Amino acid sequence: MKTDKLLVALAGQPNCGKSTVFNALTGASQHVANYPGVTVDKMTGWYKQNGHKVEVVDLPGTYSLTSYSPEERVSRDFILHEKPSVAINVMDASNLKRCLNLTFQLLEMEIPVVLNLNMMDVVEKRGMTIDAEKLSRRLGIPVVPTVMKKGQGKQDLIDAVAAAAGGENGARGARVDYAEMEPFVRRISEKLASQTSLAVNYPVRWAAIKLMEGDSEVQRLMRESHSDPESFLSFVDSQRRDFEIVHRESPEMHIAHCRYQTADDISRFCAQIKADARAPLSDRIDRIVCHRFLGPVVLVAVIWLLYYLSIVQGYNFTNYTWPLLAKIRSLAEALTPQPGFIEIPLMRAFVLWFVDSVNALLNYIPIFFILFSLIAILEDSGYMPRMAFIMDRLFSRYGLHGQSTLPMVLGGIYVGGCAVPGVMSCRGIPDERSRLATILIIPMLNCLAKVPLYVLLINIYFAAYKAWAMFFISTISMLMVLPVSKLLTLTVLKDKETAPFVMEMPPYHLPTLRGVLGRAVERVWLFVRKITTIVAAVAVVIFVLLQFPGISDQRMVYYQSEKDKVAATFIKKIQRTPYADQLGEENLMDLVLYWDAYKGAKMGARGKAAVAEVNAEFKSRNPTFFTIAQPGKDKVAKKVNRAFKKLFKSRKRLLREMRKERIDNSFLGRLGRWLEPATQFAGFNWRVNVALLSAFAAKESSVATLGALYEQEEEGEALEQRMARGESGFTPLHALALMLFMVLYPPCLATSIAVKLQSGSVKWMLFSMGYPMVLGLTVATGIFTCGSALGLSGLQAMAAFYGLALVVTVGMGFIKDKSQYV
């Protein structure tokens, strides 16, 4: 080996087992990053050989190396600019002829290539034979047959890479003979060599071929490196035209044809391949999976299973993981300064808020782990292209793509998804415009966290028609998503790059446990690293917005006096008891904390033995307090117990009042009030505004904040009753407007981060937050104002809106979008 560190690129067509090779070579030492400017994953890993580090970059799977798709551009630029020492060309050996297309293009780029004939077991199983020796001689490059799934041939591949890296640089491999086009290529090459400095950095013959192909990126390169690019490019154009006139074939077609011919010759020469190379089993499976009637049934079953296993079973799993997170919280409680009777130390409030915010997200990990595993199974098995095949007709009418199916299912096509994995799974959509459209509309689907607000409002305002209202809200999101997506496609996304739908329907594969788990772990880790850290940071901001400026000194004096009153009442009540001299103003708080801790410990204790243990522990901690907390038949102690309970309740009330006042008074509260003049037409008062604003952090917060804003009057009063009482002017129409706004609500923080990751730009993230707000407010205002003007009841307005949405959706489906194939 010449250098200490080798850089190796892994290139191959989709479905060739490239990621298996990558995993086998690099094991656990991998990391994911993005190529600059595009949302294509850059997987890097490394292995050691003879003490040298070999860095492996897994290029995206591509059929070709043109400049038509981001994946191909990225792969090509990597080879041209990073100049890897060796490129491993991974190939599905059973598909030799078609895969050679990429091999030729790699060879034209004049880097040392090692051909890896992977999946040799499939070749054998189908009764085919490939002579690797012959192939190697014919292509002029090392050829290594492997069955990487079982690790067979891995060492041979590593050795071949080392040997190739040590060998002579430059073109050694076979060239495709472009026959009648060769003189054209030569003419352009000569001009390139003599007129530009291109030859220093780029393979000249490759550039000439690309120019004949009409490659836009190489043309751009010319503009940068040629002194007189226009005259040169018009020369290239004339060459292209001349060729087409003389040979009655476009240069790119000719090039493809020559490559195809050469590949055909080579595969005839080196391999015996049966005419029907596809596993007949795949075809038989497809007869059911893609069947006119059974296909959709299978699809629905798969989606149902996905929901059931991840959302339902995943939630069951959180029952086991939540106690762990709860432990972290109680640890934080123990480590932070203890609360006073009415003063909660800022440090404590902050730490607990922070832990709660992060815990709320970490709680999703079991769900995500199951979800990501299932997605990996779907991906590896080859079902995804079938899913796209079935759904494309419907989705493509609205600017989406067959491959938008999975992201939308994850996002919550009916009820109960999560936008984060939904957005994250958008990367598979090859068409940039559809991908962006999908990313932008997923937050409007019904994620789990929106459901509590729906349930709350439906229970209060549509109690008699619960089922209908729930059906309305579950399906209306789809009826809004489709037209909105179409609208976006026709406007802001109009100029985005599209890609042809044409795709391979690869044979089915049995996924490997290792591949599936590896990917699931990797994606969960990505979620934890990227999403959780940023959510934690923003939790701090929201905390400040909710906490400050806080309660004024004047009001604090009032609360202090209230506290004194409450304490005085308690002291007076226990005056004549023997406890009076042991309990004073100064140690009252100790009793409160003791009480809290005791209640908490008892709640956590399971079984009689555990309860007895807790009792014994607290008794030894403070026997006096224990008799108050657990008076038994002691009449005096019972009296004190009653008095204390009252005190405890009063404290709770005071704390709640203070919290409410703090929110009312906070920056967020002021913002809510400040927005009221604008939102009143949608029927939102400032409290609703505050709840909606707090939902930015996480949608669950909306209900929690409403809970804080509508204070309890009696212990245990449900939020439904409180809200109904607190908002006597609120009608079902208000509730409807609010629910529709929630449907169109901007993505929560975690989703926003996912949007940024997947769209690759902050601009799109901001757009994804901005446009739903405008849209949501418009819809809410429309329904509330029109509904009020026409005197519609909530239910009538609901029906009217549903009808309207249905008409718009169907209508939008008929608008033709011609731009794609012009």
Next chain:
Amino acid sequence: MTLDQLRPGSECRIRKLSARDRLGQRLLDMGVFPGLRLKVVRNAPLDDPMEVEIEGCFISLRHEEARFVEVECRENR
């Protein structure tokens, strides 16, 4: 005749690709070459896209895209 007009089960020979650039390149990458034999395997449940077989490879494409593939059938269904 163009590919989008064919019904499932029909077989033909690819005559010419009238698409260039992105779509043309993509079709070529997928092995849709003039001169090769092609079989329409099935249409999707909603009729679009369609699935075809060329030399043992199965490819799905929208009818809109299939319009750019000129074909000739020997037997008229």
